[in-house]
Amino acid sequence: MEEREGEVRWDGLCSRDAAARAAALDTIGQAVLRRAESIAPGAAADGLPAPAARDGLGEALARLLMLSKRCPFPDVREKSEAILSGVQELGIRIPRPLGHGPSRFIPEKETIRVGSEDATMHTLFADSFATLGRLDNVTLVMVFHPQYLESFLKTQHYLLQMDGPLPLHYRHYIGIMAAARHQCSYLVNLHVNDFLHVGGDPKWLNGLENAPQKLQNLGELNKMLAHRPWLITKEHIEQLLKTEENSWSLAELIHAVVLLTHYHSLASFTFGCGISPEIDCEGGHTFRPPSVSNYCICDITNGYHGVEEIHASPAGSIPVSSTESVCEVEALMEKMKQLQECRDEEEASQEEMATRFEREKRESMFVCSSEDEESAATRDVSRHFEDTSYGYKDFSRHGMHVPTFRVQDYSWEDHGYSLVNRLYPDVGQLLDEKFHIAYNLTYNTMAMHKDVDTSMLRRAIWNYIHCMFGIRYDDYDYGEINQLLDRSFKVYIKTVVCTPEKTTKRMYDSFWRQFEHSEKVHVNLLLVEARMQAELLYALRAITRYMT
Numbered sequence: 244m245e246e247r248e249g250e251v252r253w254d255g256l257c258s259r260d261a262a263a264r265a266a267a268l269d270t271i272g273q274a275v276l277r278r279a280e281s282i283a284p285g286a287a288a289d290g291l292p293a294p295a296a297r298d299g300l301g302e303a304l305a306r307l308l309m310l311s312k313r314c315p316f317p318d319v320r321e322k323s324e325a326i327l328s329g330v331q332e333l334g335i336r337i338p339r340p341l342g343h344g345p346s347r348f349i350p351e352k353e354t355i356r357v358g359s360e361d362a363t364m365h366t367l368f369a370d371s372f373a374t375l376g377r378l379d380n381v382t383l384v385m386v387f388h389p390q391y392l393e394s395f396l397k398t399q400h401y402l403l404q405m406d407g408p409l410p411l412h413y414r415h416y417i418g419i420m421a422a423a424r425h426q427c428s429y430l431v432n433l434h435v436n437d438f439l440h441v442g443g444d445p446k447w448l449n450g451l452e453n454a455p456q457k458l459q460n461l462g463e464l465n466k467m468l469a470h471r472p473w474l475i476t477k478e479h480i481e482q483l484l485k486t487e488e489n490s491w492s493l494a495e496l497i498h499a500v501v502l503l504t505h506y507h508s509l510a511s512f513t514f515g516c517g518i519s520p521e522i523d524c525e526g527g528h529t530f531r532p533p534s535v536s537n538y539c540i541c542d543i544t545n546g547y548h549g550v551e552e553i554h555a556s557p558a559g560s561i562p563v564s565s566t567e568s569v570c571e572v573e574a575l576m577e578k579m580k581q582l583q584e585c586r587d588e589e590e591a592s593q594e595e596m597a598t599r600f601e602r603e604k605r606e607s608m609f610v611c612s613s614e615d616e617e618s619a620a621t622r623d624v625s626r627h628f629e630d631t632s633y634g635y636k637d638f639s640r641h642g643m644h645v646p647t648f649r650v651q652d653y654s655w656e657d658h659g660y661s662l663v664n665r666l667y668p669d670v671g672q673l674l675d676e677k678f679h680i681a682y683n684l685t686y687n688t689m690a691m692h693k694d695v696d697t698s699m700l701r702r703a704i705w706n707y708i709h710c711m712f713g714i715r716y717d718d719y720d721y722g723e724i725n726q727l728l729d730r731s732f733k734v735y736i737k738t739v740v741c742t743p744e745k746t747t748k749r750m751y752d753s754f755w756r757q758f759e760h761s762e763k764v765h766v767n768l769l770l771v772e773a774r775m776q777a778e779l780l781y782a783l784r785a786i787t788r789y790m791t
Contacts, residue, residue, distance in 0.1 A: 314378065370396060381509070418505075421502065457486075472778045604647075681768045682769070
């Protein structure tokens with residue numbers, strides 16, 4: 244990309260070599276201070292830079308603020324703070340973070356603070372920073388589960404940056420398209436920056452209609468995958484592969500499908516864990532000083548309502564005693580024990596198992612939140628996709644019937660894995676590893692209890708999500724789901740998986756009230772991977788049918 248005059252260059256900060264980072268920071272510090280000195284005489288009375296210069300310097304100061312709080316390398320944190328202090332001494336106001344911590348749902352004191360991590364986590368943080376140029380809030384929440392995070396980062400790095408069928412700017416644009424389906428401005432903002440960084444055409448960001456026809460053609464598959472994947476047929480695949488000069492190759496399409504499903508499910512994690520805006524992005528910082536009440540009217544207009552509101556008990560909720568919550572945990576453990584005993588004593592017939600699946604699938608249609616309401620996509624995000632009215636719909640509403648998808652006929656292990664690996668080498672292996680880690684991850688704990696076998700509960704969560712998508716395992720008794728997952732938990736699962744943009748802190752707080760935040764994040768990892776696999780199964784089955 245052509246460098247603009249006076250542009251601050253951030254190259255070199257991601258180096259693992261301390262000398263290279265120091266040299267990069269010296270260059271950045273000189274460029275920022277020169278710019279600050281040139282506009283300091285014209286600063287407004289409130290200490291903010293003059294409007295003409297505000298954007299360029301403001302972006303640089305916000306980036307330095309992020310580095311001072313979120314960089315895993317102490318030398319970068321300290322030098323960034325020093326540069327900010329130098330700018331402040333010139334009479335120019337520096338930004339401060341909005342919000343407290345990487346999640347709006349989890350108190351900052353319960354997350355891992357950068358600089359206090361152990362050696363394993365530091366390695367993960369350094370890898371993430373070197374790869375992404377930042378230590379993002381998704382990473383800071385996922386690090387509750389380092390084994391999963393390592394697999395996640397490795398997969399995402401391969402999809403976005405390693406050799407593959409699609410050019411780099413296409414990859415980020417597809418990420419934008421996917422995240423926008425769920426109005427996930429957090430992910431859209433990150434990938435807009437990355438898209439521009441790798442040389443993407445800014446005109447494409449004015450709306451999907453400004454992108455190449457080839458990407459526009461992907462819009463239909465994007466919306467079906469995100470909201471109604473059971474409708475995808477081999478005809479949809481054929482349309483993409485045989486569209487004259489704008490056609491996709493099979494390898495390109497597999498790459499695109501994996502990216503779409505990755506970012507649909509990552510949007511679920513972002514909303515499900517209440518991920519806060521990045522410090523250097525819109526909504527993550529302000530140049531206004533804190534008021535006596537810790538926030539001011541300008542912050543409220545930016546969507547920040549102060550820590551008191553964010554981490555208070557949900558408005559209107561009924562306080563729950565710790566005794567009542569403990570009883571919930573004990574009751575759940577007792578149900579698990581009883582179900583295990585029933586399994587050992589008798590096994591339901593295939594007919595009864597099929598009936599229980601259909602019943603659970605039907606009942607899942609009527610699980611909805613009292614807060615459920617239509618949310619209109621904002622223009623800023625909706626321009627990246629078409630048909631903004633298209634959203635999640637339960638299968639059998641309005642008399643529409645969708646056949647059950649039997650895993651015995653088409654599964655990830657026996658069919659999808661090999662198809663992905665054949666057309667996009669190594670990615671099938673990476674995804675398979677990530678699915679297995681999420682599904683099998685356990686610390687053998689439940690709230691305050693240790694040495695607990697949680698496999699039955701994890702399987703119920705995974706299979707309930709697939710049941711909502713019409714996917715059936717012949718060897719699973721779906722009667723267990725109603726025994727193990729109460730209504731508030733089902734509401735949370737369905738919202739995060741199907742309409743994540745409607746997730747609220749009230750929903751997050753209302754399920755598993757005695758469990759640790761790390762355990763609720765663990766639940767979200769299951770939701771992310773089960774959703775991604777469900778979408779992939781429908782898309783890959785359609786591709787397989789096209790190929791045969």
